[in-house]
Amino acid sequence: MLTIEWTLEEGWQKPHIQPFGNLSIHPGCSSLHYAVQLFEGMKAYRGPDNKVRLFRPLINMKRMLKSAHRACLPRFDGVELLECIRKLVKVDQDWVPHSDSASLYIRPTLLGTEPTLGVKKPSKALLFVILSPVGPYFSTGAKPVSLWADSKYIRAWRGGTGDCKMGGNYGASIYAQYEAVDYGCQQVLWLYGDDQQITEVGTMNLFLYWINEKEEEELATPPLDGIILPGVTRQSILELTRKWGEFKVSERYLTMADLRQALEENRVKEMFGSGTACVVSPVGRILYQGENLHIPCEGSFPPLASRLLKELTDIQYGRTPSDWSCIV
The missing domain is CATH 3.20.10.10 (D-amino Acid Aminotransferase, subunit A, domain 2)
Structure with missing residues (x-):
């Protein structure tokens, strides 16, 4: 998984690719109480040439930035975040299914982590990305x-x-x-x-x-x-x-x-x-x-x-x- 912390005083910290695990967050953080959070959804696909591809990922980054602005969460460089996601997928590329009907789901998430019960713009945030293999959407056949x-x-x-x-x-x-x-x-x-x-x-x-x-x-x-x-x-x-x-x-x-x-x-x-x-x-x-x-x-x-x-x-x-x- 990928994690990147942010604070109002110091801005974005160094990205970390680390083993998948639980997050440790304060029980009073704004994302838990006031839904100060957002997410994205995208996929990685393995082609017949064995190359792994993302589909129009910069559009996801642009939409995520728009959501961050609306949620009063910190802005980020979409190109840099995409590069972090690419590196994460490359590390975990063995999890991308060898199938033309399955893929690796990518879930970037940004949430406020400031420990406060006040309804305000958070001074701390966490951006993380998790991955999961997913099978065909129509598992029993495509039906209207x-x-x-x-x-x-x-x-x-x-x-x-x-x-x-x-x-x-x-x-x-x-x-x-x-x-x-x-x-x-x-x-x-x-x-x-x-x-x-x-x-x-x-x-x-x-x-x-x-x-x-x-x-x-x-x-x-x-x-x-x-x-x-x-x-x-x-x-x-x-x-x-x-x-x-x-x-x-x-x-x-x-x-x-x-x-x-x-x-x-x-x-x-x-x-x-x-x-x-x-x-x-x-x-x-x-x-x-x-x-x-x-x-x-x-x-x-x-x-x-x-x-x-x-x-x-x-x-x-x-x-x-x-x-x-x-x-x-």
Whole structure:
């Protein structure tokens, strides 16, 4: 694991790569009481050439810096932190699976460690990075997920921290997740506002592939307006599909009324979530106001989702050369 301490008086200390072990922190530190903390999620992939690669890691560093600013935690040099992470992965490279469906998960975390019960900017902090091998996201085969959409729970709001990767955003979502399971669904489709805007799926960004109101073939995803996490996979999908130039690609508001009408008029082609864990996860059903809205799925993985999954994983595992890859 990697650990780097920071103090207001002395700044960042020397990074240490050390054996994995428990942390020793004061029980009064602000991260335990007021969630003054943040994290990132990224992966290392072993390609058929046996080289280990990271996927667009500088985007993760940029997002982590944004989260640190919002949490009043110390700024850092993203390029230098990435170099520390590369060295850590290199030390533990034997843990990167020899598989084209598994990877090494990387979890950078930054938390306030000042021992005080005062609600204030911490004068001490700890940045650490831990690693864990992970298997395929779809361990029993890729199947479309079911979603529960209900506006009584809100994941994020404008002016809040929904566009930052803070632990409090995720801990507060667990209750709704279990209610979704009680309704026979696997994930929550988070809605926002009186018009019930579609925002995110569980911990994933959301995409709708449809024929829009102007009869245009369109891939749409909600805009980054402060309540959407700027996902690395989301950005990559937008850039890939815009490069294809085969259909309109938009960042636009979508409501449940838009979706319901489009389903009634047979204008929906696919819906899927995107994220580091799953890459692409098709949606097959949405439970909304007591009604099951069935999303078209050709087989277990519809065509566009399947194509995106292949193109992205080909880059991640080094089967397709790309400047998005960072060799460890």
